[in-house]
Amino acid sequence: MARKDSMMALRQILIRRRDALRTALAGDLSLLKELRQQNNGDVIDAALDTAQDEISSQLAEVESRELTHIETALERMRHGNYGKCEGCAQPIPLARLQALPYATMCIQCQREAEKSGDLPAANLNRILDLGVADSEVSAGDLEIDVS
Template sequence: MARADALEKLRETLINRRRALVRSATGELNQLQGRSAKTGDLLDAVAESLQSELNSQLLEAESRELTAIDDALERLDQGEFGKCEACDRAIPLTRLRAVPYAKECIECHRASVKRRSHPAATINRVFDSYQRAQ
């Protein structure tokens, strides 16, 4: 399959992933909003607040990933998708299939992770665990 076709197929992957993220984020948001009305003993309250903390962290990671996906879809429309932002070389399809919203080839990505321990690390962890769940 030509690279252009393979890239276009990834659009579908991105859109499906986006849909799943929005669905799950909506669920967490509802849980966060629904919790305050309940009353219970101290342990319940602690458990609830821990759960809320987890939910809001998850929500944060999900919203970062959503941004990355929207970004990737925009690059697809502009014909910029699949090109490393740092070195301008084509990002290998194997990497794009693993991380469809990758902006950098693996070499540049590793270099940038070293430079700054950055939020993409969280996104990649979320995405990895998502892929393992498939």
């Protein structure tokens, strides 16, 4: 398959994933609101509510982080610089994009950036990091979130 065709396929994957995440996040938020409204004063129920609340907000945080990566990738597609490494400006190998459609660097530059601690994605993670360990991030995120 030509690189351009593969890009089109990746765009479809990203859009579908983005829509799914948006739906999930919208669901999580309404669930959180429901839990708060059902606050009935029972200590055990309140503890369960809190646990459920925490799980939901942690999931929402992981999902919103991935959503940010995906939206950045789609933005880069609109500007025609998707698939170009932010480090060395070389095309990112297709196999890497297929494994991680929102990668913004080739593996070499990603590793360099991680070593120097100068990684845009890492800054983003710090802002969004509300206590979820990076090890809990989905397998698809591994190349970005090596800790």
